[in-house]
Amino acid sequence: MPKSLALLAARVLSMPNFLRALVAFYCLSSAIATAQVGIDVSRISAEPSFEDFSEMSPSTALARSMTKVDDFTQRLPDDGDAASQRTEVYIGYDQEQLHVIFLAFDDNPSQIRANLSSRENIDGDDIVEMVIDTFNDQRAAFAFRSTPLGMQWDARWTEGSSMRAGFDTTLETVWESDGQVTDQGYMVKMAIPLRSLRFLDRPE
Numbered sequence: 130m131p132k133s134l135a136l137l138a139a140r141v142l143s144m145p146n147f148l149r150a151l152v153a154f155y156c157l158s159s160a161i162a163t164a165q166v167g168i169d170v171s172r173i174s175a176e177p178s179f180e181d182f183s184e185m186s187p188s189t190a191l192a193r194s195m196t197k198v199d200d201f202t203q204r205l206p207d208d209g210d211a212a213s214q215r216t217e218v219y220i221g222y223d224q225e226q227l228h229v230i231f232l233a234f235d236d237n238p239s240q241i242r243a244n245l246s247s248r249e250n251i252d253g254d255d256i257v258e259m260v261i262d263t264f265n266d267q268r269a270a271f272a273f274r275s276t277p278l279g280m281q282w283d284a285r286w287t288e289g290s291s292m293r294a295g296f297d298t299t300l301e302t303v304w305e306s307d308g309q310v311t312d313q314g315y316m317v318k319m320a321i322p323l324r325s326l327r328f329l330d331r332p333e
Contacts, residue, residue, distance in 0.1 A: 138198055138218045138231075139258040171196045173221035176320065177228055185232045185313045187219065195219040195230070214314070216257075227321045231257040233277070235314035243277035243310060257317050260286065263326050271326055272296060277315035279308035 173194055181192040197219055201212040215234040222228060233255070235241055242254045254276040262270040267288070274282040283304070284296035305320040 138201075139260070168196055168198065168220070170227070171221045173223055173228065176223070176226070177219070177221065177230055177318070179307075179309055179316055179318065182219075182230060182232060182316060185234065185311060185316060192219060192230075195221040195228070218259075222323070225323060227261075227323060227326070229259050229319040229321070231317040233257060233314045233317070238310065238312060238314055241277055241310060241315055243308070243315070245278060245280070254280070255315070256282075259319060261326060271300070271302070273302075273304065273306075273319055273321060275306040275308060275317045275319060277308045277310050277317065279306045279317065281306050
């Protein structure tokens with residue numbers, strides 16, 4: 130895997146159905162915060178767990194060795210403004226998988242929406258998302274979403290696609306996700322096999 134990746138990390142706060150349809154292009158969200166950067170992803174020695182982020186803070190050497198992304202801004206409702214809720218993302222990879230930990234803080238944890246549901250059927254819940262542009266050309270990307278309970282959604286995005294907002298949800302990648310609601314918000318863990326992603330043929 131090349132160390133330099135173009136990625137977009139997003140957090141979606143749930144909203145009423147009648148409003149969601151108006152902003153479907155923006156990941157069905159009334160308040161979406163994004164951080165889009167080219168970063169150097171850290172190679173890590175083991176798979177991270179929620180225990181590495183005790184009290185929703187990087188509490189072990191493994192957690193602190195991961196690449197941190199936290200410069201989120203709003204897309205909706207106020208494009209460019211500071212994110213309304215704090216979000217931190219920690220990213221690392223090993224020989225087989227890309228590992229992502231989301232720390233999604235919430236001023237009102239009781240308002241977090243999370244339901245047990247079938248794969249892809251996560252509309253209406255709070256969501257975190259990782260979009261990975263492996264070719265760094267802004268023409269195609271892989272998208273992975275999870276709810277606070279670890280329910281999954283994945284897709285392949287292609288520029289100019291006639292699919293819904295460019296996303297083809299027939300991708301059905303095999304990957305792992307888990308979620309945990311806390312008294313500060315929620316945490317989500319993703320483990321995405323590198324073999325499920327396509328990269329340019331160049332040295333790491």
